[in-house]
Amino acid sequence: MSILLGAIAPVFVIIAIGFIIRRNGVLSAEADGSLLRIVVNVLYPCLIVSTIVGNEALHHVVNVWLPPLTGLITVGVGYLVCYGGARLLRIPRGRETRTFVFVVGMYNYSYTAIPVMEKIFGQKALGVLFTHNLGVEFGFWLGASLILADHSSAAAEISLWRRIISMPVIAIIVSLILNFAHAADYFPAWIFGAIRMLGAAAIPMALLLTGATLDDFLEELRPTRSDATMLTGACLLRLGVLPLTFLALARWLPCSIELKEALIVQSAMPCAMLPMLLAKHYGGDTGMAVQIVLTTTAVCILTIPFWIHFGINFTCIHLL
Numbered sequence: 001m002s003i004l005l006g007a008i009a010p011v012f013v014i015i016a017i018g019f020i021i022r023r024n025g026v027l028s029a030e031a032d033g034s035l036l037r038i039v040v041n042v043l044y045p046c047l048i049v050s051t052i053v054g055n056e057a058l059h060h061v062v063n064v065w066l067p068p069l070t071g072l073i074t075v076g077v078g079y080l081v082c083y084g085g086a087r088l089l090r091i092p093r094g095r096e097t098r099t100f101v102f103v104v105g106m107y108n109y110s111y112t113a114i115p116v117m118e119k120i121f122g123q124k125a126l127g128v129l130f131t132h133n134l135g136v137e138f139g140f141w142l143g144a145s146l147i148l149a150d151h152s153s154a155a156a157e158i159s160l161w162r163r164i165i166s167m168p169v170i171a172i173i174v175s176l177i178l179n180f181a182h183a184a185d186y187f188p189a190w191i192f193g194a195i196r197m198l199g200a201a202a203i204p205m206a207l208l209l210t211g212a213t214l215d216d217f218l219e220e221l222r223p224t225r226s227d228a229t230m231l232t233g234a235c236l237l238r239l240g241v242l243p244l245t246f247l248a249l250a251r252w253l254p255c256s257i258e259l260k261e262a263l264i265v266q267s268a269m270p271c272a273m274l275p276m277l278l279a280k281h282y283g284g285d286t287g288m289a290v291q292i293v294l295t296t297t298a299v300c301i302l303t304i305p306f307w308i309h310f311g312i313n314f315t316c317i318h319l320l
Contacts, residue, residue, distance in 0.1 A: 004305040007119035011112055012301060014204055018211020027212050039206050045171035047114075047199030048130050050192060052175035054184035055127035057258045063128050064176060067259050070249055071109070071135025074266065077245045078105035079143055082237055089233045099284035102148040103276075103292045104234045107242075107269040109136045111206040116268075120308065121261040128258040129265070130172050138164055140272075148275070149282040210273055214297075217276055217290045227291060234271070234292045239303045243267035243311075250315045264311035270300035 021027045057063055082105040086097045110133060118126050141164050178184075184192065246267030250260040271293045279289035 004120065004308050007116045008301070008304050011115050011207060014207040015211040015214070018208035018213075019215050020211075021208070022212035022215040027208070029212075029216060032209060032212065035205065035209055039202060039209065041167045043198055043202035043205060045167050046195045047202040048168060048171040049175045049178075050196040050199040051123055052127045052130060052172065053178045053192070055124055055179060057124040057256065058127050058131065058176060058179050060256065063256050063258060064131055066253075066255055067128050067132035067262065068135030068138075070253070070255075070259065070263065071132045071137075072139045073135075073249070074242075074245055074263075075106065075136055075139030075143065078107065078242055079139075079147060081105070081242060081245075085233055085237045089230060091230060095283060095285050096288060098148050099279055099288050100230070100234070100292070102143050102284070103271055103279070103289045104238050104296075105147075105242075106140055106143065106272045106275055107238070107266060108272045108297075109133050109140075109266060109269065111203060111210065111273075113265050113269050115203050115207075116304070116308075117262065117265045120265070121258075125258040125261040128256065129262040131176070132259070132262050132266070134169060134172055137166070137169055140274075144275075144278055144282060148278060148284050213273065213276075214294065217294075230288070231291060231295045235296055235299050238271055238296050239268075239299055239307075243307050247307075247311050247314055250311065260315050264308055264315065267311055268300065268304040268307035270296035273297075 018027070022029075052058055079101055082101045083097075085104070086100045089100075091097050091100050113129065114126065117129050244267075246263045249255075250263040250267075253259075273293060275284075276286070276289045276293050278284070280286045
């Protein structure tokens with residue numbers, strides 16, 4: 001359990017630092033766009049390349065096609081379960097239901113999961129996590145287009161493929177090709193050294209921006225009496241019911257140990273942060289999205305150790 005807490009604590013410490021430096025004017029909102037573009041288009045792809053190229057686990061073809069499929073399945077099941085949950089909670093139809101289903105159904109598959117994954121299971125499993133996230137990316141943007149989007153808005157007119165084919169996705173595909181070609185054996189070591197240095201900055205920078213963004217979204221909070229039921233339902237679904245989908249796949253799916261480890265970590269993740277931004281952009285209920293994301297992120301500090309510890313035992317994986 002101390003290993004789990006040691007993996008989780010730095011993530012929330014860095015998010016808290018991002019929140020504090022925004023409050024104190026060290027990181028201005030005007031800088032967010034440039035820094036985010038650097039993270040998404042430079043640092044994160046470098047992290048992907050440095051993790052996948054030379055990764056022995058990804059020399060097996062099954063670890064290339066099966067993880068994306070499980071990623072898509074977990075997102076799709078999340079949307080379906082959350083739609084049923086919205087009906088049970090009597091959330092009003094329209095943008096409220098659309099927002100609830102998309103936000104609660106989508107988990108924080110990247111910037112929170114990556115440091116936890118690397119700390120607990122190491123680089124081999126982290127490479128499989130990136131291939132898993134290819135399917136999650138597809139499910140995420142498909143959900144944004146079909147579930148969240150108000151199709152009368154301009155945002156709905158943007159091509160789905162233009163959203164999916166991003167620099168991280170391109171980096172994963174190129175890295176898999178280089179890995180199968182054993183590029184690590186003949187590329188100069190200094191090239192990968194520079195890529196690793198850049199990649200090492202990706203997660204700390206992303207978490208700082210996450211904390212700063214959370215401070216910005218506090219203005220969107222508008223609690224009412226009915227919110228308590230909605231938020232309780234969101235936490236029960238995202239942090240109580242949906243983890244069982246991941247762990248069932250990890251337990252009974254005939255797959256590699258690395259994919260099982262990726263599914264265990266993803267099972268414990270709270271709601272993703274990006275839907276807060278998309279809720280405003282796509283005509284959803286921004287206030288509801290902010291409340292759900294902030295609440296599940298706060299509660300997951302307690303639930304992440306439980307689910308990972310339970311998942312390791314349930315799937316018969318043993319930490320070294």
